[in-house]
Amino acid sequence: MAIKLFIVDDHFMVIEGIHSLLQNENDIEWMGHAGNAASCLAFLHQQKPDVILMDVNLPDKSGIDLCKEVKERYPGIFIVGLSTYNQQSFIEKMMSNGASGYVIKNATQQELMEAIHTVVKGKQFLSFDAAVALRKPDTGHGMPVITRREKEVLELIADGMTNNEIAGKLFISSTTVDTHRKNLLTKFEAKNTASLIRIAAQLKII
Amino acid sequence: MAIKLFIVDDHFMVIEGIHSLLQNENDIEWMGHAGNAASCLAFLHQQKPDVILMDVNLPDKSGIDLCKEVKERYPGIFIVGLSTYNQQSFIEKMMSNGASGYVIKNATQQELMEAIHTVVKGKQFLSFDAAVALRKPDTGHGMPVITRREKEVLELIADGMTNNEIAGKLFISSTTVDTHRKNLLTKFEAKNTASLIRIAAQLKII
């Protein structure tokens, strides 16, 4: 029986690329694609693929969150993370949110096929680059784990808002904002706001 | 005569996607692809395409630098920037380094074809998303002209140093550092240090 495959990626060219790579594979049934998390969930409401190739970065929500959501609702579907970067932290998060595999976008056709065939059997698959990224000891400059609220505050700080303005916007006390700020500085090992924003910008968090 | 096309992108799937999109176009001659800047330059040593689709992010050097280099050596080749993100700073830099067009990776086949046909005539082409990104934040996305000293100070601020530390490092008074800081805030139209660093980071100045 052919493996039913669905793709979530907001880049038309990537979808086209994967489609092209797989069109001659007899045991893959191309079910279609979604450009964002919402239409992916809408599709899954109607139909159930065996494997989803899921981009880590989506316009409406992160693939990491979507992965968790899909796995909770449809544990039978296997998910392969797909990313431009072999960021260790992304890989780790995807896998711990229920993904069965992870493939970098410069993977070869062979790797992609191997990934699909491996995860559909319930096993895990990491593409070569992803496995290398995971193995190398954390260089310390890994992305800190920050909470949703902390990220919100971080973005508002980067927008140049003061603690009081942020407090007003989020309907919380300014002392709370200050605490989040304190925690952000600790987590990013930043000395002050300036270095915090720089580090966050370099990690593409803002 | 068919338009000779070459692609520089480190993502196999994107190359495959573009190849697939263009394989039925009779007036496009697919010359091949390079996965990094070095092999692109090596290829150009041998052959001369009419148009190059060039990813902004390459493993060995930025597409922005490569664009400049290629245009200096081969002014007759037209370059279309290619990127995952519609970052206005990227678009601006590519265009000012000699690119004739800019296309986001989620562009449609129509947009891509239009881009190639437009630039080969010597005209400019911006994909819809890129044009929107360029026009939207009209309020100060042009890169400010800063002096050497100001850039020095900016970098030290981003490193998390205080005015006094910077003063000590540069052998100047801390009030001077403060003045530079003041001027930076004015030039970047930033409200405070946080937004200053964010803007500078996004413009790749730090």
Next chain:
DNA sequence: CGGCTTATCCCTTAAAAACAGGATATTTTT
């Protein structure tokens, strides 16, 4: 030369942020 830019220096004051302690309630995970 004369005007312009740059780099340097100084003052004041109010606001903001950093820092150092703490506490409590709600989720989430185990």
Next chain:
DNA sequence: AAAAATATCCTGTTTTTAAGGGATAAGCCG
């Protein structure tokens, strides 16, 4: 159900920054 993480709030003190005002010397360019 217990433990851990998260989000919320508090009271202080000290340091830093923002933003306003000005001033002088050196170098560059037409």
